Amino acid sequence: EFILHSPILDESGRAITIGKEDIEAGLLSGDEGRQLAHPICYSIKLRPPPDQIDDEALWPIDENIALRVQYPPEYPDVAPILSLDHEMNMMQFRSGQNRACMDAIRTAVETEAGMPCVMGCVYAARDFFEGGGLAVSAELLSTERIVDDDGENEESETNVEANRSGDTAIALKSVSPERIAECNRQGLDIANYLLGHPHTDEELQLPSGESDGNKGNGGTGTGGKGGQWKYTIGLVGKPSAGKSTFFNAATAFARQRGVDTTDADTGLAIGGATMAPHPFTTIDPNVGFCLVPAPPGSCPEDDWDLNLRERLSVGSTHGRDRKGQRLLPVMLKDVAGLVPGAYQGRGRGNKFLDDLTDADVLIHVVDASGTADTEGNALGYVESEGGDNSKEKRGAGSHPIDDLSWIRNELLEWVYANITAKWESVSRKGIERLIGLFSGYRQNQAFVYDVLLEVEKYLDRKEGRDHALDHLDEWDTGDVHRLVSVFLGVRFPMALALNKSDLPTAKQYVTDVQAALPIHGAHVGIPLCARSEMSFVRNNIAKALGAGSCKDTNAAPPEGVWDTLQASLCLREPITVFPVSDMSTYAPLAGMNEYAAGHASLPNAGMIQCLESAGGEAPSLWDSDRNQYFPVGNEQSTNQKCALRDAIVMKPGSTVEDAFLVLKTMGAIGGEFVRAEACGNIGDKPKLIKKDDALNKSNRILKIMTNKRTNWQKKQSTAS
Secondary structure: OEEEOOOOEEOOOOEOOOOHHHHHHHHHOOOOOOOEOOOEEEEEEOOOOHHHOOOOOOOOOOOOOEEEEEEOOOOOOOOOEEEEEOOOOOOOOOHHHHHHHHHHHHHHHHHOOOOOOHHHHHHHHHHHHHOOHHHHHHHOOOOOOEEOOOOOEEOOHHHHHHHOOOOOOOOOEOOOHHHHHHHHHHHHHHHHHHHOOOOOOHHHOOOOOOOOOOOOOOHHHHOOOOOEOOOEEEEEOOOOOOHHHHHHHHHOOOOOOOOOOEOOOOOOEOOOOOOOOOOOOOOOOEEEEEEEEOOOOOOHHHHOOHHHHHHHOEOOOOOEOOOOOEEEEEEEEEOOOOOOOHHHOOOOHHHHHHHHHHOOEEEEEEEOOOOEOOOOOEOOEEEEEOOOOOEEEEEOOOOHHHHHHHHHHHHHHHHHHHHHOOHHHHHHHOHHHHHHHHHOOOOOHHHHHHHHHHHHHHHHHHHOOOOHHHOHHHOEHHHHHHHHHHHHHHHOOEEEEEEOOOOOOHHHHHHHHHHHOOEOOEEEEEEOOHHHHHHHHHHHHHHHOOOOOOOOOOOOOOHHHHHHHHHHHHHOOOEEEEEOOOOOOOOOOHHHHHHHHHOOOOOOHHHHHHHHHOOOEOOOOEEOOOOEEOOOOOHHHHHOOOEOOOOEEEOOOOEHHHHHHHHHHOOOOEEEEEEEEEEOOOOOOOEEEOOOOEOOOOOOEEEEEEEEOOHHHHHHHHHO
């Protein structure tokens, strides 16, 4: 619901009428030369979906809570002024919860920097509430008392931390370490089954000939609801494993606030995450866009050879890698190094773990050389006698497989401690309370319920425990570890970046790790040398900035980084949709040109230099002669390769209507949905589809028709 706080006036003082269904598009793309009088201020009410209207655990009790928006004259180049309007008191909606919601909204603003962002902010606020943001932010308010639904006081986070060593699981029966280890392993098998990945439990296989639409391609791990997927990959690993180096290679040195980014070799302010060979170089998370090769088979052109692609003039908004694979924009988040005992407060403790909740999948950057201990301290090599009496070098630090074990254990014990701290409440209130607790890890209730249901089916089949979720008071510590293991396995599937593989001791360690996969929540391991690949990126950025040619002879194209990013994206594969204006030529929507030429996720000149030097391809609207993107409306831009140019990353389970809403939010279309037609592959005959049809590979090329022309459609009609 849209609320206008004051009339919108032009420079002469006349009121302007703009429909609420496309308020932002109407304000920003009106008649040429029109100036609007400021301030422009309005609110958009934040309404829960029908199935959550009465869910006070997720949504504030004030049904009129709204996002208040005020445009500065320079918008969208300058971010809007945003706040939450409501009539709740401090007990009903605490200041910390308000801050947490506004942090999620500001993240959306940063993601859409320089672009219209209001509807993205609305969706960010809705995702915050639907994903259990109220609950998790309340948990983090350690100085306040938390009042439960039935009026009973629960322990504050401070008391939870103090009691984790002994009293938090008083309602749970203790079991042996061996049973806990076995339950953790069982949890991983269930998670792998849900994700459609290999596992060791044959009883989890479906009967021959049967299939389950929820398994594979992300399955339960999608989060339960459709819509645009602002995909985020989290980097984890012990200190000094090379996470920030990997981050810089992947993001082309995305600039970080408050950091001196002058490169020591070139003297240029290249940017990037801070790097040093000692623990905790990264204190606050580094965040930036990276380009990820699309999963094989996810794009219509994947089955076509390069000659056929050229003949059709297939484009790509973000460019292509050296294999011709389309690149997709994904957010990459590098957080501080993890040390043993973080869940108990060591190192940066729970702050590190909390930073991970934004991630959809994880990349564990592993020191494959084995030359550092578990806390990132360099220990070098030791020599031993080989089989032929020769001297062999091996790392004096921890074995990479041991690093995988304790890092997963930190994540597991973090969630386990949080859940068992409330187990007395769980045993009284049942599954609803359990769903609420797990929803606090940025997953909605549908996701959590699917995980719980699969665990219950497993217990019925394996241990004969019928309806185990109705008897939570009978659970033991092993049962909770199994449940947490499943949740983490599906919530945070992991790929391995086997870094420092160029060092002498790495070869055997890499072989050991790859032979052991899947292990400790990891499914694939890619050997690489992040420093060499980062040097290649840095040198090409310097070249693009006019600092001369590459001098580092050890630099190598970032193929290991790209392969690892692609492997992680495949663990929870999105649905990729290709909006077009014509189903025969696959021409893009003209309303997408602004995105394709100006979005914050587009690679800069340095990254494009890197792409082309590695044998890849620049984005379709990149003007190589002027070293910039073609301005929107420039006639030359229409001569570029543009068939199937644009791709939208959607969550599995998304519908045609979800795609329509995304395109409308982006300003690519206007009005209301009328009909749509689609096909799956180049050359297929289009077919009509309904707006509630699920999106998949059979209808990923999509044309949507509405009852209202957008500004670009009007100009197109006038010109013709």
